[in-house]
Each structure stands twice: as structure tokens, then as C-alpha cells.
Amino acid sequence: MQTLDQSKSYYRRITVLDVMTLVMIIGFLFFAKGYLLSLLLIVIYPFCHSKVMVSSVLDKNTRLWVRNMDWNYYRKIHGIKFFMQYKPQESAIPIKHVN
Numbered sequence: 001m002q003t004l005d006q007s008k009s010y011y012r013r014i015t016v017l018d019v020m021t022l023v024m025i026i027g028f029l030f031f032a033k034g035y036l037l038s039l040l041l042i043v044i045y046p047f048c049h050s051k052v053m054v055s056s057v058l059d060k061n062t063r064l065w066v067r068n069m070d071w072n073y074y075r076k077i078h079g080i081k082f083f084m085q086y087k088p089q090e091s092a093i094p095i096k097h098v099n
Helices: 016-028 036-045 068-078
Strands: 010-012 051-056 061-065
Touching: 016 036, 051 068, 061 068
Parallel strands: none
Antiparallel strands: 010 051, 051 061
16 A cells, blocks of 8 residues: 655546446436435445545656545645545645644
8 A cells, every 4th residue: 555745746536436436426317216326326425435546746647546544634734625636736735734
């Protein structure tokens, strides 16, 4: 298992599982009461990951699998919002001190 260097900037990569889940969410909307399954997937999916794929902003070809809890801690330290985690930040992210 690889760890994140806190002095580098990372962003989360979209995986095949992310794409397939999105297709399933949209597909369920076409069925009767499928919106319930879609809503269930939307609520449960973010908590189902044990590992996530991230890349360094400087080296986008290198992909690292890290634990989800390590990625969430990295996001918290660097102030990366949930919906901004997939977007590579162009500049270095300053480290925020968490009490």
C-alpha cells in the first residue's frame, strides 16, 4: 500500500467502478421505482471504498492506490472539498493545520 507525501499535490482519479456506478444510477431512473435504487446508490457508494486511486498533479501518469481514510485525511489537511477532489489543482495546496 502506498502513502501520500503531504508536501505534494494530489487529486483523485475516476475509476471504472465510478463510471459503472454512475451508469447504474442513471439506468435505474428508467425503471418504475428505480429512483429509490438510484438514491440508495448515491447515499451508499461514497462509503463503500476501501482504496481510491490518486495521481500527483506534477506526474499525471503515475497512479497510486491509497486507503480511503488516508485520502480523506489528506483532503481535510489540504482543504480540498468533496466535489473538487477530482480536479487537479494547478498550484501547490497550502497545508492547513487541524486542531
